[in-house]
Amino acid sequence: MEFRHLRCFIAVADELHFGRAAQRLGLSQPPLSVAIQQLEASVGARLFDRDSKGVRLTPAGQAFRGPAAALLAGAEEASALAREVQAGEVGRLRLGFVGSTLFTGLSSWLQAHQARHPKVEVIVVELNSQDQIDALLAGELDLGLVHTDRLPPSMASQPLYSEPFLACLPAHHPLAARETLPLAALSDQPFILFSRKGSPDYHARIVDICRREGFYPRLQHEGRHWLSVVSLVSQGLGVSIVPAAFLRAGVQGAVFRPLAEAIEPSAVFAAWRRDAPAVLRDQFLAARPG
Structure with missing residues (x-):
């Protein structure tokens, strides 16, 4: 039994006329008659009666009609779904993100993508950069938004944007009254840094920024997420150097001041496995607002 036989059967069952069914x-008409004969042989039952009065469905044909139509509809639905998946119009994208992206347009990006591709489900999970890299390598994420482009050879990345680092201080801190801060002013302060384990590259960059200004930060606490770092600062437990995105985080008790030195900015990259399917990923990246 072939789908073409079922299509022929449905056409004849609808029209009850071989000529009209053939035209449809x-x-x-001869190939249509052959197809019906082949279908009847495959089913093992006569599906139509033909005589001078016309064409009628047999009881077997009437019983066969509903399941045959459902089978055809299911096949057409499956074909349409396969085409949509191939075109990236249906599917699921598992997206990891670092916390700073929440304050630099991630929600607008997600909304723009949803407007363009309403049948694509985007599952988002906040993870630090290293956890995202591990999840990408394990096939648990399709795309990551990370703070590093130092990736294993099996992964690729694309720069998204950069932003300056700022000094982050408790609101009551004596240095908070200054408009700008030289890094050296923080040399004797207890530091709260992003976890070395959570993002080795980012941790090392901040330490290196301080070392270039002549001091090693006196580490007091580590946080696995930037928002945790800012929250610890707001509670008076130390100072930090954080991406400018957290100006918009609205954490009470923390203030941010520009640094006097010209420092390499904080950057965010899209990261993925080189061997991963590209359609949904590329469509999401293309949907990013201006």
């Missing part, structure tokens, strides 16, 4: 299918 774009066939001549």
